[in-house]
Amino acid sequence: MLLQIHWDVNPTIFRLGPLAPRWYGLLFALGFLIGFYLMRHVFQREGKPEEDLDFLLFYLLGGTILGARLGHILFYAPGYYLSNPVEIPQIWEGGLASHGGLIGVVLAIWIYCQRREGQPFVWLLDRLAAPVALTGSFIRLGNFFNSEILGLPTDLPWGVVFERAARLRRGVEAVPLHPVQLYESICYALTFVLLWWLYQRWGADTPRGLLVGLFFALIFGVRIVLEVFKRQQIHFGTPLPLGMSMGQLLSIPAVAVGLWLVWRALRSTSISPETSSA
Template sequence: MLAYITWDVSPEIIQLGPLSLRWYGLMFAFGFMIGFSLVRRMFLAEGAPEKWLDYVFYLLIAGTILGARLGHVLFYQPEYYFNNPGDIFKIWEGGLASHGGVIGVVTALWVFSKYVSKKSFFWISDKVAAPIALVGAMIRFGNLMNSEIVGTPSDAPWAFHFVNAARESLADVPRHPVQLYELLGYFGIFILLLWLYWKRDAWKAPGYLTGLWFVGIFGTRFVWEYFKSDQGGFGVALTTGQWLSIPLVLIGAWMMYSSKDRGYAEV
């Protein structure tokens, strides 16, 4: 008899009339709240103005949501949204791409560095690297509760039968719970980055932690893409997610290597 886990959870925690609290939104907010407290501790340790935290917080939220939405529109379903431009704003219907979110986050941090802190981009990016990895893990938990981004068919005993998958064709057989794979990977990267920041003073090598974030997050993403069902986009030979991950891994590797020229510390 085939062993698997029947996943028949509701994406909603509670519904009050036309409003509902969903796991995805709660996890997104929870990740940002924890991240905010972690960055606040870093600011206090360096004596940075606490008022800067508000700018970081709101810029990151705006950059993440806008970038992730536009990334989904441009990378995965451009033809549909060009024909239905009004649907671009319907974020509540789903459709956020992490690669687009990165572009939004980088833009937000650049704006903060240029107009608020007047410090190096890496001064802030190295601080938010670990918290953003945590947010990524929380978002994948939200994806699991939504029964979205499901994996390829699997006969492993830990395979999930996603009863409420968005497409009926994805609810046919047990599949890899790839959301959990990514969640665990991102959480591991979060712990590593936090340890390097506080225990090995990796922040003294500007850009090292940022680069490690890029290599870790998108290197992990590249591997787990092999276990995902088709997400659409322009992927040929490799998936869209893999093509988009390759340059980000290379950029991250360059950041780590070149960090020694910006004041390398043993990490």
């Protein structure tokens, strides 16, 4: 007998006049908060000025939000937003693309590093890889609370019936679906564990580019695989190559860059426990 999990959680935590915090926003903020404390540990360990973290957080928040919003507009619905420009800043209505967020974060870090000595670009990308993976895990959990980014129907025992989505959206039936948001959240959390363990083991001796390379390869490799279980979010007029989704197509360059960074890091440095730093 199929055990159906029925999910019918209001994405708004509570309402108090105009105040209406949402689970997505809470989890998004929690990811950044935990990431901030992880980076404080990194800066303390490697003797970097902790006061720079406030500026770094500002750059990361700006890069993430602007990049994710512009990525959604450019990659998924340019025609719609050109016809409805007043909706472009309405991020509370949804519409943030992870690939755009990645580009925004990388650009923000590059700008930040131009103003800071002793914090090279790739060095900082390596140190941020684990916290960003953890934040991504929290964000996908937020998507689950929002009943968005839905999977395809499944007869597996952990299939989830998204009751709220079925009531509010056309084309969404009250049948068990793959909880792809949770699949991604778990995979990103495991990626965080691996990256943080590697950094804790080798610290400042971690080969330059290894952690961010693994981040790109694993995070976006997972994205390519799990897109198979997702409902198509946007219907494009022209089919994409090989029947791929936009998420898969955009992930391929990220995986390629990640594998190249890992190859370069391992080729240029010999890793051994004896070279680990305190």
